[in-house]
Amino acid sequence: MLLREVAYARPRTLEAAVRLLGEHEDARALAGGQSLTNAMKQRVGSPAVLVDLAELAELRRIDRAADGSLELGAMATYAQIVLSPEVSSTHPILAEVAHQIADVQVRNRGTIGGNVCWNDPTNHFPPLLAALEARMTITGPNGEREVGYDEFFVGVFMTAAGPGELLTKITVPAPGACGSAFASVPIGKDGTCIVNAAACVDGGAPRIAIGCVAGVPERATGMEQALAGGDLSPERVREAARGLGQALDPPSDVHASAEYRRHLAEVLAVRATLQAAGRAA
Amino acid sequence: MEAGTNGAPTSSRVVHVEVNGERHEREVDARRLLVHFLRDELDLTGTHVGCDTGNCGACTVHLDGEAVKSCMLLAVQADGTTITTVEGLEEDGRLHPLQQAFSDHHALQCGYCTPGMLMSAKYLLDNNPEPTEAEIRKALQGNICRCTGYVNIIEAVAAAAKGEVSA
Ligand SMILES: Cc1cc2nc3c(=O)[nH]c(=O)nc-3n(C[C@H](O)[C@H](O)[C@H](O)COP(=O)(O)OP(=O)(O)OC[C@H]3O[C@@H](n4cnc5c(N)ncnc54)[C@H](O)[C@@H]3O)c2cc1C
Numbered sequence: 141m142l143l144r145e146v147a148y149a150r151p152r153t154l155e156a157a158v159r160l161l162g163e164h165e166d167a168r169a170l171a172g173g174q175s176l177t178n179a180m181k182q183r184v185g186s187p188a189v190l191v192d193l194a195e196l197a198e199l200r201r202i203d204r205a206a207d208g209s210l211e212l213g214a215m216a217t218y219a220q221i222v223l224s225p226e227v228s229s230t231h232p233i234l235a236e237v238a239h240q241i242a243d244v245q246v247r248n249r250g251t252i253g254g255n256v257c258w259n260d261p262t263n264h265f266p267p268l269l270a271a272l273e274a275r276m277t278i279t280g281p282n283g284e285r286e287v288g289y290d291e292f293f294v295g296v297f298m299t300a301a302g303p304g305e306l307l308t309k310i311t312v313p314a315p316g317a318c319g320s321a322f323a324s325v326p327i328g329k330d331g332t333c334i335v336n337a338a339a340c341v342d343g344g345a346p347r348i349a350i351g352c353v354a355g356v357p358e359r360a361t362g363m364e365q366a367l368a369g370g371d372l373s374p375e376r377v378r379e380a381a382r383g384l385g386q387a388l389d390p391p392s393d394v395h396a397s398a399e400y401r402r403h404l405a406e407v408l409a410v411r412a413t414l415q416a417a418g419r420a421a
Numbered sequence: 422m423e424a425g426t427n428g429a430p431t432s433s434r435v436v437h438v439e440v441n442g443e444r445h446e447r448e449v450d451a452r453r454l455l456v457h458f459l460r461d462e463l464d465l466t467g468t469h470v471g472c473d474t475g476n477c478g479a480c481t482v483h484l485d486g487e488a489v490k491s492c493m494l495l496a497v498q499a500d501g502t503t504i505t506t507v508e509g510l511e512e513d514g515r516l517h518p519l520q521q522a523f524s525d526h527h528a529l530q531c532g533y534c535t536p537g538m539l540m541s542a543k544y545l546l547d548n549n550p551e552p553t554e555a556e557i558r559k560a561l562q563g564n565i566c567r568c569t570g571y572v573n574i575i576e577a578v579a580a581a582a583k584g585e586v587s588a
Pocket residue numbers: 168169170171172173174175176177193214215241242246249250251252253254255257258260262263264265301305306307308330331332333474475476493
């Protein structure tokens with residue numbers, strides 16, 4: 141398809157990228173392009189300027205920080221995350237989930253930064269990063285700031301990274317003895333999720349987040365509190381999930397009714413929590 | 422190759438690419454998709470457009486050795502890269518073993534999906550020369566075929582991996 145006319149820049153430095161985004165009205169960052177290109181084809185987004193982040197090698201880094209946390213550059217691709225020794229030695233769940241996204245061609249291009257900045261409520265990473273309590277580093281004309289995932293995800297297709305700003309890094313706290321899991325009901329194997337849930341269990345209260353049910357990933361706080369301190373037997377986890385669905389207001393669409401999504405939210409929260417508990421050291 | 426500059430955005434730019442071993446230098450509109458650049462400007466019409474939404478994989482090519490969907494990429498993003506399309510598979514007029522295996526196993530009917538299937542299969546075998554059936558299925562997830570039902574395609578890829586192709 142012929143796209144609307146657009147201007148393109150491929151800066152070599154982060155400073156130049158931020159400057160270009162600030163200088164031009166309606167400028168957008170271009171990461172893997174696996175969502176933005178389609179948005180431009182459908183004319184739901186027609187930026188005047190694309191600032192391609194491809195050459196910013198610093199944004200592709202995946203590092204283990206001194207305190208044991210995992211630092212993912214925004215431009216790390218799903219394929220890179222699947223293969224990263226730093227990921228597999230800290231939070232292998234990130235690789236497990238990256239490996240479930242779409243197909244190999246999309247995984248070769250799509251980036252974790254693009255995934256969360258797009259914040260399509262059906263995307264895989266927002267609920268997972270909510271359960272892992274990730275923090276996002278945003279760089280703009282006034283320098284760098286760090287926000288928690290709860291501040292980062294603002295609404296459908298909306299995040300705290302505003303116009304002229306870039307998400308540069310995602311920091312996932314040190315895993316400790318935490319076990320993590322992700323459960324979903326997708327449309328076809330490895331397809332778009334109808335509902336998904338991520339859980340992280342490390343002794344204390346489990347952290348559970350549900351995706352596809354609201355504009356931002358929803359923490360299942362009631363269920364978390366009910367499970368705080370105490371064993372995570374299947375009976376107890378199932379009991380704690382009861383009523384979780386009724387507290388949600390998910391959309392209805394061709395794939396599932398709101399009622400069915402409420403049901404799946406409970407089922408998947410249980411599955412993810414039990415699996416995470418089984419994996420906790 | 423460094424293809425970036427910190428300069429102002431432009432609505433077209435000179436793109437340098439090596440496609441199937443041949444170098445090209447062209448001025449390209451920034452809005453042009455890679456698949457159209459390959460088909461309309463380089464006349465490499467083996468790469469097909471199926472869905473134009475990133476779902477069907479008919480447009481799959483290799484960009485610096487990685488399988489990508491060329492309808493999901495601007496041609497300017499490919500500046501400085503090495504590209505292989507389905508036309509780059511045969512050597513000295515002989516079909517690539519995967520192509521021969523597709524023929525042997527009746528892995529195509531209309532053939533529309535075939536270039537993309539071949540490029541995804543080639544990417545798999547480049548990285549995993551002895552795949553299991555499950556790995557073949559996973560590798561072809563991004564490629565849709567509306568005719569064959571996939572079984573013959575999977576058999577063809579397995580045969581090519583084992584070198585079991587007719588001469
Ligand atoms: C066939 C197909 C199936 C898919 N299925 C799934 C799926 O099941 N689950 C899933 O999670 N995803 C899925 N996706 C989407 C895919 O994961 C995208 O890669 C992702 O949504 C966007 O990442 P990207 O790197 O491609 O970003 P782009 O498409 O390049 O960018 C997306 C948006 O984020 C902005 N942006 C990107 N990076 C930054 C940054 N560093 N700072 C500020 N803004 C930024 C861009 O300006 C743009 O608005 C699918 C895509 C396709 C084509």
